[in-house]
Amino acid sequence: MPRTATPRHYLMVRPTFFDVEYSINPWMDPKKPTDTDLAIAQWEWLRDLYLELGHRVEQLEPRPGLLDMVFAANGATVLNGQAFVARFRHPQRQPEAGAYLDWFRAHSYHDVRQSRWVNEGEGDYLVAGGRILAGTGFRTDSRAHGEAAEFFGVPVTGLTLVDPHYYHLDTALCVLDADTVMYYPRAFSPDSRRLLEELYPDAIRAGDLDAAVFGLNAVSDGRHVVLPQAATGLIAQVRERGFEPIGADMSELLKAGGSVKCCTLELRT
Numbered sequence: 409m410p411r412t413a414t415p416r417h418y419l420m421v422r423p424t425f426f427d428v429e430y431s432i433n434p435w436m437d438p439k440k441p442t443d444t445d446l447a448i449a450q451w452e453w454l455r456d457l458y459l460e461l462g463h464r465v466e467q468l469e470p471r472p473g474l475l476d477m478v479f480a481a482n483g484a485t486v487l488n489g490q491a492f493v494a495r496f497r498h499p500q501r502q503p504e505a506g507a508y509l510d511w512f513r514a515h516s517y518h519d520v521r522q523s524r525w526v527n528e529g530e531g532d533y534l535v536a537g538g539r540i541l542a543g544t545g546f547r548t549d550s551r552a553h554g555e556a557a558e559f560f561g562v563p564v565t566g567l568t569l570v571d572p573h574y575y576h577l578d579t580a581l582c583v584l585d586a587d588t589v590m591y592y593p594r595a596f597s598p599d600s601r602r603l604l605e606e607l608y609p610d611a612i613r614a615g616d617l618d619a620a621v622f623g624l625n626a627v628s629d630g631r632h633v634v635l636p637q638a639a640t641g642l643i644a645q646v647r648e649r650g651f652e653p654i655g656a657d658m659s660e661l662l663k664a665g666g667s668v669k670c671c672t673l674e675l676r677t
């Protein structure tokens with residue numbers, strides 16, 4: 409049975425100033441050359457795809473010197489018109505939070521709050537049906553999970569990441585619809601693996617190769633699943649479950665440790 413897409417509302421940031429000049433995750437090697445024009449072309453392809461699929465895309469102006477700002481998913485978590493704004497772990501990204509606070513205030517969000525503890529937005533908070541799955545271990549402080557539960561008034565389920573290559577939850581798990589997720593078991597602690605098995609016995613499990621090309625850093629509208637084209641195993645699994653996979657080439661942004669989902673902040677109003 410074909411799945412049903414629901415129109416989404418996304419916030420994105422053009423990679424005008426994208427570069428890799430520092431390293432805050434194992435994917436970033438400042439010695440490797442980057443091509444900003446190619447990053448822009450890959451990003452524009454993604455934005456145009458969302459528009460073709462009938463989604464609404466807003467853009468936040470990039471700021472010079474903020475090289476990772478293209479990764480909009482890290483800026484906040486937005487649910488029921490409430491924006492829980494990031495507090496970044498690394499000094500290189502900390503000034504991004506102000507841009508998100510300004511944007512949400514200027515766009516009439518009724519409840520905008522920056523977390524007290526480190527929290528990297530939808531990088532570590534994934535809305536899954538009536539709950540939020542929340543990552544910790546490398547970036548978001550587990551104390552920020554409690555803040556999110558109190559702010560949004562929904563249950564927050566903590567999951568611990570153990571492999572530095574999968575430093576944000578959205579590099580290791582993707583919510584396909586309210587009941588279906590796909591994830592990479594080896595990225596999680598034994599307790600978190602057990603919890604995921606209990607919560608999602610029918611989940612799609614990713615193998616090493618698909619995880620390593622950031623196949624889980626994907627965006628689903630309930631029917632279309634946009635994911636890195638190199639994740640061929642996951643593309644087949646997602647298709648078998650009745651979703652429509654769409655392969656993306658985000659190779660330039662992968663040099664900074666990000667892909668499709670990282671570039672996409674969902675605005676849930």
Ligand SMILES: CN(C)C(=N)NCCC[C@H](N)C(=O)O
Pocket residue numbers: 432433436476479480481482501530531576578579625664665666667669670671
């Ligand atoms: C899913 N999201 C948003 C991400 N995984 N973000 C990528 C962030 C990359 C950046 N160089 C960093 O290390 O913060």
